[in-house]
Each structure stands twice: as C-alpha cells, then as structure tokens.
Amino acid sequence: MREYETIFVLDPDVDESQVEVEVNRVRDIVTGRAGEITEVQKWGRRKLAYEINRKKEGIYTLVRFQGGPEVLSELNRRYRLNENLLRHLTVLYEGPIGGGEGALEEGSGEAGGAAPSWGETRTAGRDARPAVETVPPASAESGSTDEPRVE
Amino acid sequence: MAKFKGPRVLKRKYCKLCFEKVPRLDYKDERKLQRFITDHGKIVPRRVSGCCAKHQAMLTLAIKRARVLALLPYTNEAYR
DSSP states (O other), rough: EEEEEEEEOTTTTTHHHHHHHHHHHHHHHTTTTTEEEEEEEEEEEEEEEEEETTTEEEEEEEEEEEEOOHHHHHHHHHHOOOOOOOEEEEEEEEOOOOOOOOOOOOOOOOOOSSSOOOOOOHHHHHSOOOOOOOOOOTSSSOOOOOSOOOO | OOOOOOOOTTTOOOOHHHHOOOOOTTOOOOOOOOGGBOOOOOOOOOHHHHOOOOHHHHHHHHHHHHHTSSSSOSOOOOOO
C-alpha cells in the first residue's frame, strides 16, 4: 500500500460537471480495490504552457490516494481509454512539500507560505560568464552576501 | 600569445537550494521552477544555476514532469 498522487487534465470544451464524474471514476477504482482517497484538489481551468490538440486551456484535477499495484494499473488503463483526458501523470507521493524558509531576499511576492524565494537565479547565472571576474549574484539580489553559507 | 583566462568557475556561488535546505521540489509549483528555465524554456545548466548535483537532479526531474503536464513549456517560440 503506497501513497500516490495523480493529476489529470481534461479537455476544456467538456462540461464542468464532467470533472466530478472523472473524480468519481477514480474514486471507484481506488476504493473498489481496497484503497482510499486522501485528498482531491480541483485546480480548475488553467492556461497550458503549450497547445495540446489545438487546445490552449485545460481543466486540472489532482487526486491523492493510497492503493496497491492493481489500482495503479487499472487507473492508467482507464486514463488511456478516456477520450476527454488530455494529459495525466501519476507519481509516488513525496510527502508534504515544506519549502525552505526563504532566507533569500528578492522574494517575488511569495511572502511566507510554502513557496521559498530563491531569488533571480536565472539571470544571475546567465549574466555571469566564466571568463569574467567573479561578480556578485545579479544586482537584483541586493543585500545578499557573497559568503557561501553552505560549503 | 593570448593569455589563457581559463574557465574561471564562480567558486563563490553556492547552491541556493542547499542554502534554504529545500528538501523536496514539487513538480506542481511552476512558479518556483520557472526561475530555472531560460527564456527559451530550456533547463538552466548547473554551472549557471549554481545548484549542487542533488538539487539539480531534483530540479530536472520536476521540470520534466511539469512539462508533461503543460505547466511548463518544452520550448518557447523563438523569433528568428
């Protein structure tokens, strides 16, 4: 019995009520095989990062459950057969994500909560080419020291 | 001859993720992950992001999963 996390994305053209239908299908698959549902999150419509089957949006839903291998194989089988599903992904549940206490400044509005602020890593790295003298991480990170805290 | 500057690795850079003691990376959190992809959607290499091996691996896995779910792009349109 392991805990899994599965996300599926539904066709945006489908009626909203269909979400509940799908969730119940998952529910039946799980409970029908001596498993239990831990949590359900409905994310609703989201813009996709890229078009899928010419669609630009999708309806995301997340279900966390405990179950055995038979649950998994049946679930994936059903996913493949479902024509309304655009994408799906099932993984082992990795435990609650406790973000690091964002000690880094430059938190882009993510004060507290679970998401740590990692600062402008992207720009910092790319602007600092190896051939150049060591420069402090991007100017955006005002106040950060150069001393590595962990080394 | 030209003097060899050498690939001067920025030794001072530390793994920001180690610094914050990030235990796990969530593939669902695209806002956090977005900092680690380039403008074109590519995954930022370790020598640039400064991550340690462990975190870079976690990052890569999370980003790739997020891509499958269309939470992150595989590539961004490049106007050439």
